[in-house]
Amino acid sequence: MMLTSLSAISPIDGRYRNTTAELANYFSEYALIKYRVFVEIEYFIALVEYPLPQLQQFDKTLSEKLRDIYRNFSEADAESIKEIEKTTNHDVKAVEYFIKKEFDKLSLEPFKEFIHFGLTSQDINNTAIPYTFKLAINNSYYPAINELVNTLKNYAREWDQIPMLAHTHGQPASPTRLGKEIQVFVERLEGQLQQLKSVSYSAKFGGATGNFNAHHIAYPGKDWKAFGNHFVNDVLGLSRSQFTTQIEHYDNFAAQCDALKRINNILIDLDRDMWTYISMNYFKQKIKAGEVGSSAMPHKVNPIDFENSEGNLGIANALFEHLAAKLPISRLQRDLTDSTVLRNIGVPVAHTLIAIKSTVKGLNKLLLNKEAISADLEANWPVVAEAIQTILRREGYPNPYEALKDLTRTNQQINGHTIAAFVDTLDISDAIKQELKQITPLNYTGI
Template identity: 60%
Template sequence: MELNSLTAISPLDGRYRAKLAPLGHFFSEYALIRYRIRIEVEYLIDLFDQGVKPLSPLSDAERAFLRSLYEEFSEADAARVKEIERTTNHDVKAIEYIIKEKIDASGHDKLIQLKEFVHFGLTSQDINNTATPLMMKEGIEEQYLPRIREIIAELDTFAAEWLNIPMLARTHGQPASPTTLGKEIAVFAARLRRQVNELAELPYPAKFGGATGNLNAHYIAYPTHDWQGFAKSFVEGTLGLERTYPTTQIEHYDGLARIFDCLKRINSILIDLCQDVWIYISQEYFRQKVKAGEVGSSAMPHKVNPIDFENGEGNCGLSTALLEFLSRKLPVSRLQRDLTDSTILRNVGAAVGYAYLAQGSILKGLGKLLVNENAIARDLNANWAVLAEAIQTILRREGFANPYEMLRDLTRGNASVTAESLAAFVDNLEVSDAIKAELKALSPQQYVGSATQL
C-alpha cells in the first residue's frame, strides 16, 4: 500500500493529517532535515567569520547561496538526503554530504575550495542538539502558543459574559455554596494563562561542544582561538537558544524536560476543563449548537454528544503520556552518551501533535456552547440547603450557641429544605427581628461572595 491518509499507521498522519498540517513545517522528517541543514549552514557562515586561516568572511552572494540551501529546501532535496543516508547509514553525515554536493554545483570557488569546513570539528549531536530545540522553539512559538492563547481568549470572553449568572457549585459532587458560571470559567483561563506565560519564558537549551563536549577538535586545530566564546555566541546569538555547558556528547535534556513538564500541566488543565464542561452539558447547563446533517448516535436520533470535549480529553491524555516518557527518559544516558535519545526525540512532534489536535477539538467545542440559564436557575432554586453555611455564619457572628449543629440537623440528608422551611426555622430562632430579617433576605442567587468582582 502507498502511504496516504488512509494507510498511515499513526492517526496524526492519517485521519487527522489535514488538521495537523501546520505542524509538518516543524516536526516532520522533512523539517528535521531542513533544520539540520540550517544549523550546518549557519555554523559554516559563523566559522568563516572567525577569520582563522584559511577562512575569511564570506561575500553577500556566498552567504545568500548558503542560506538558500535551507530557505529554499524542497521535498526533492529531502529525498536526496534520504538517498545518501541509505549508503552512509548515518543521517547527519548525509546532511554534510548534500551540502558539499550543493557547494560543488554552486560555482562559488571559495566555498568549493574550503568545503571541508562543512561540519568542521563537530559531532552529529552538535547538529541534533541544536536542530531539535530550535524546531521545538519555533513550532511552539508559531503554532502551539497562538492556539492555546485562542482558547484562553475564548474563556476570557465567556467569563465576562457569564460572570453574573449565579450557579450551584458542587464539591465532592454534592451541592455547595453558590458561585457564578463566569467565575468558574475564569478559573481555567487564569490557570492556563499562568502556564502559558511560564512556557513562553522557558529557555530552549542546546549542546554545542564536539565529540565529548570539550571542543577537542577545534582546539587541536586552532589552540589559541576562543572556541568556547564562539560556541556560546553561535548558539545564543545566531540561533537564539541557550547553550548548556559543560556537557557530555549530548545535551542533558533537563531543560527540555522542564518544557515537557509545562506542556503536561497545560494538558492537565485542559483535561479538567473538558471534564467539567462535559458534566455541565450532562446537567443541561450548556446546550450545543447543532449542524445540519450531523448525527450524535447511530441509533438514537435525539443525541448531541459532547464529542469535541471527549476528543480533547483523550488526545491531551495521549500527549501527556508521551511527554511524561520524554521528560523521564531523555535526561538519563549511559556515560558520555547512548543512542536511545535519538529515536525517542523523533516523537516530540507526536507529543505536541496530540496536544495541538486536542486544542483544536476544544476550540470547536467551546464554539458550540449555548448557556441554558433556565436549567442553571432551576438547579439553584432546588437547593436552598446551601444557605445553611450563610445562616450559621451570621449566627456565629452574633454569638449564637451551636449554630452549625442546628443547621446540620436541619439540612443534612433532608431533601425537602425550601425557602419556606428555612424561613420557619429562622422564625423560631431566639434572635432579634433585625437578624431574622437579615437571614430571611438571603437567597441562593445572591449568596455568591466575591464571584462577580473579577
Template identity: 75%
Template structure:
C-alpha cells in the same frame, strides 16, 4: 500503497491531518533535514567571520547563496539527502555530503572541508531539534493556546453574573458564578504558560565529547567556548549548555515537557467539568444540520468534542511524561536512545493541537440552559445554611451550626418557606431576621 489520510497508520497524518499538517514544517523528516542544513550553513559562515586562516579569503558575497541552500530547501533536496543516506547509513553525514555537493555547484570546492568542521552529529541534532521545537512552540502551539484562552475569557465575561449551584464531593455546595469557575482555568493556564515561556531552549555544541577537542587541537589560539556561545545564543537564538557529554543533557527539555503536560492536565480538568455540566443539563449544544449523535438513538447529542480532547491530551501526556523521564538519562558520554525518542516529539505536540481544537469546538457549541441552572438552585435551599449559621455566629447565637444541621438533615424538603419559618422562630432581632431572609441560593455567591 500510496500514503494518504486514508492509508496513514497514525490518525495524526490520517483523520486529523487538516489539524496537524502545519507541524510538518517543524517535525517531519524533511523539516529535520532542513534545520540540519540551516545549522551547518550558519556554522560555516560563522567560521568565515572569525575568520579561520584558511577561510579569510572566502568572499562574503557568497553568504546569500549559501543561505539560499536552506531557504530554498524543498522536497527534492530532502530526497537527495535521503539518497545519499542510503550509502552513508548516517543521516547527518548525508547532510554534510549534500552541502558539499552544493559547494561544488557554486564553485566553492576549495572550502568545503570546513563544512561540519570539528563537529559531531549531535552538535547538529542538538541545535536543529531545539530550534525546530522553539519555532513550533512559538508559531504553532502558542497561537492556538492563546485562541483557547481568549475564548474561555469571553465566556468568563459572558457568564460573569450567572449564579450556579456548586458541587463539592458531588454534593450541592455554596453557590458560585459560572464565569468565576471558568476564570479558575484561565488563571491556571496563564500561570503554567508563563512558567513554560521562562524555560530556555537549551542546545549542545562542543564536539565529540563536549570539550572542543578537535577544534582546540587544530586552532588552539581561538576561544572556542566564546565562539560557540555567541553562535548558539545569538545566531541560533538558543541557550548553549556549557558542560555536556556528546549530547545535550535535556534537563530543560524535560522541564518543557512537564510544563506542557501540566497545561494539558488543566485542560483535561476543564473538559471533564464541561462534560459533567452538559450531563447535568446546565448546557445544551448547538446542533449542526445533518449531524448524528448516535447510530442507534436519534435523540442524542453527545459531548464528543470534550471527550475527543480528553483522549488526545491523555496520549500527549503519556509521551511528554516518557520524554521528561527518559531524555535526561544517557549512558556515560552517549547512547543512542535519545535519538529515536526525539524523532517523536511532534507526536505529542500533534495530539495536543488536536485536543486544543476539539476543546475550542466544544466550547463554541455550548448553549447556556439558565432554566436548568436556576431550577437546581431553587431545589437546594439547604446551601443557604452556611450563610445563616455564619450570621448567627456573628450575633453570638448559641450553637447555630447545630441548629442548622438539625434543620437541613431532616427528611423534610428544605425550601424558601421552611427557611423563613425557621428564621421566624429564632430569638434574634427583626433586622437580623430580614438580613437572613434576603439570602437566596441565587445571590449567595460571595465575591
C-alpha cells in the same frame, strides 16, 4: 499501498491530518533534514565571520547564496540526502555530503572541508531539534492555546453575573458564579504558560565530547567557547549548555515536557467539567445541520469534542512523561537511546494540538441554559445554611451549626418558605431575621 490519510498508521497523519498538517513543517523527516542543513550552513557562515585564516579568502557576498540552499530546500533535496544516506548509513554525514555538492555548484571547492568542521552529529541534531521545537511551540502551539484561553476569558466576562450551584464531592455546595468558575481555568492556564515560557530552549554545541577538542587542536588560540555561545545564543536564538557530554542533557527540555503536561492536565480538568455541565443541562450545544449524535438515538447531541480532547491529552501526557523521564538519562558520555526517542517529540505536540482545537470547538458550541441553572439553585435551598449559621455565629447565637444541621439533614423538602419559618423560630432580633430572610441561593455567591 501509497501513504494517504486512509493508509497512515497514526491518526495524526490519517484522520487528523488536516488538524496537524502544520506540524510537518517542524517535526517531519523532511523538516529535520532541512534544519540540519540550516545549522550546517549557518555554522559555516559563522566560521567565515569569526574568521578562520583559511576562510579569509571566502567572498562574504556569497553568504546569501549559501542561505538559499536552506531557504529553497525542497522535497527533492531531502530525497537526494536520503539517497546519500543509503551509502553512508549516517543521516548527518549525508547532509554534509549534500552541502559539499552544493558548494561545488557555487565553485567553492577550496572551502568544503570547513563544512561540519570539528563537529559531531549531535552538534547538529541538538541544535536543529530544539530550534524546530521552538518554532513549533511559537508558531503552532501558542496561537492555539491562546485562542482557547481567550475564548475562556470571553465566557468569564459574559457569564460573570450568572449565579450557579457549586458541587463539591458531587453534592450541592455554596453557590458560585459561572464566570468565576471559568476564570479559575484562565488563571491556571496563564500561570502554567508563564512557567513554560520561562524555560530556555537549551542546545548542545561543543564537539565529540563537549570540549571543543577538535576545534582547539586545530586552532588553539581561538576562544571556541565564546564562538559556540555566540553561534548558539545569538545566531540560532537558543541557549547553549556550557558543560555537556556528546549530547545535550535535556533537563530543560524535560522541564518543557512537564510544563506542557501540567497545562494538558488543566485542559483535561476543563474538558471533564464542561462535559459534566452539559450532562447537568447547564449547557446545551449548537446543532449543525446534518450531524448525527448517535447511530441509534436520534435525539442525542453528544459532547464529543470534549471527549476527543480528553483522550488525546491522555496520549500526549503519556509521551511527555516518557520524554521527560528518559531523555535526561544517558550512559556515560552518550548512548543512542535519545536518538530514536527524539524523533517522536512531534507526536505529543500533535495530540496536544488536536486536543486544544477540539476543546475550542466544543466551547464554541456551548449554549447557556440559564433556566436549568436557576432551577437547580431553587431546588437546593439547604445551601444557604452556611450563610445563616455564619451570621448567627457573628451574633453569638448558641450552637448555630448544629441547629442548621438538624434542619437541613432531614428528609423534608427545604425551600424558601421552610427557611423563613425556621428563621422565625430563632431567638434573635427582627432586624437579624430580616437579614437572614434576604439570603437566597441566587444571591449567596460571594465576591
